[in-house]
Amino acid sequence: MKTPYLEIDLSKIHDNAKHLITMFGVRGIGVMGVTKSVLGEPKIADCLIAAGISSLGDSRIENIIRMRKANVQALLFLIRTPSVSEVQDVVAYADVSFNTELSVIADLSRVAVQQKKIHDIVLMVEMGDLREGILRQDLGKTIGKVLRMKGVRIIGLGTNLACLSGVKPTKSNMDDFSRLAETYERSYGLKLHVISGGNSANFDWMLEDDTKGRVNNVRLGEAIVLGRETLLRKHIGGLHLDAITLVAEVIESKRKPSLPEGETGLDAFGNTPVFEDKGEMLRAIVALGKQDVHVAGLVPLIDVDILGSSSDHLVVDASRAPLRVGDRVRFGLDYAALLSSMTSPFVGRSYIKDQSQRWPRLRGIPERVPAVM
Structure with a gap:
């Protein structure tokens, strides 16, 4: 084959995914496979599904469209707040989108009504890393306003740590995040199905103890394809580093x-x-x-x-x-x-x-x- 090229060992990616599903699963946490680093490649997406992953996340709507057109059989999450210019495609192709801005959610609502759909959303909460997220003190009023919109449905909360500022997921901030979910479920009579606590940086937190509060989902990309956690880039035991x-x-x-x-x-x-x-x-x-x-x-x-x-x-x-x-x-x-x-x-x-x-x-x-x- 003409060089240079990436050599992608699907069996090793499959092994890594299965191992991580088991490691997090025994603690009651499901794994969303993140496909952005592989551009939503359908071969890799199908490999993750064969390993037992049922939801895939990507930050680019183009990659989600690619997987949808390839008939990838998974729930597809857009894990970056949509651009206003792409809301038509988001509603048409993504099952769920992560959101932080009321104006964008209002556009999703309008388009969902036009397309005669219900578009599910996860509200991202700022827990200290200062990338995306609704401030905790604003979360309640944001939920209240979204609940009055047609065509969109809140199915969960999410947060992201360690990507921009390197803030570690810890028992303390993850417990705070869980309490937010419990508080607003009670306040608004919601059933939040997805409490997404982070990414491949959550590995050490996962090992700390067996009590994970309401967190029931993590978004894993680097851990699956490279075999490492992302805080110190340590090898995760049992995973292939050369997938x-x-x-x-x-x-x-x-x-x-x-x-x-x-x-x-x-x-x-x-x-x-x-x-x-x-x-x-x-x-x-x-x-x-x-x-x-x-x-x-x-x-x-x-x-x-x-x-x-x-x-x-x-x-x-x-x-x-x-x-x-x-x-x-x-x-x-x-x-x-x-x-x-x-x-x-x-x-x-x-x-x-x-x-x-x-x-x-x-x-x-x-x-x-x-x-x-």
Whole structure:
């Protein structure tokens, strides 16, 4: 297959999803699979459904439309407050949307009436991370106003932590969130079916104790596809770290000095590069760059060091693992690298189910690593 490409092991994604469903399920918490990092790819969505996930969340209505048109059999949640310009599509294609703005909900109400639908909504509550959310003191009056609108129905509350400001989900803030749900259920006679307490950052909170209050849902994306929680990027025991890897090809391999020759200035991206004198080394160029991937999020899975990159060249020190032209090198990914490479039009995708499908000259087939807990 033409390089570079993401190698996506559906069986490992399936394993990770099943493991997380069990881990959260024994504590009474359901898992919503988040598909935004994989652009709503129907193959991956179907894989999550086969593992036992019945609801999928995405922040882009385009990805939800893609899954709907592919006949993905799950409840589809838009997990970002809709733009006013997309409310027609939100009502038409999403089963549920997360919301924070009364004006947007009013537009959803109007369009739902036009489309002769009831559109379900989850109200997002600000619990300290200062990204999206209705302030707690405003939640009651917001609920009251929404209940008077036609065509929309409140089915739950949600919150989001650790994404913008790094605020941790803890017993304290999750208990406060649960109490809000209980308070407004009593005040307004509501039955809130979805109490969505967060994302892959909720893993440590989940392990703290067995009492989770009203929280009955978490939204997991990175934990499923990369096998890590998101506060400290620790490996979650039992999960595959290599369900998705990036494969790129060596296009030059030569012994060269480690220090550049001549006066230096800024590089192509306005940075001042710093080099260490290591003498002559085997420098290999991989056909990959910043236009393909967030290079800082790459981890080579063989014993080479990334020396630097430009828009379409990645230079590595291959002295300890000699590479030749045509070799294919595998890289692990963090979330930013996965998101950027999935979005790049220059990075292909290969779906596999077993090791025998891997390219025979591929360098860097990782082993399953022990958990760090």
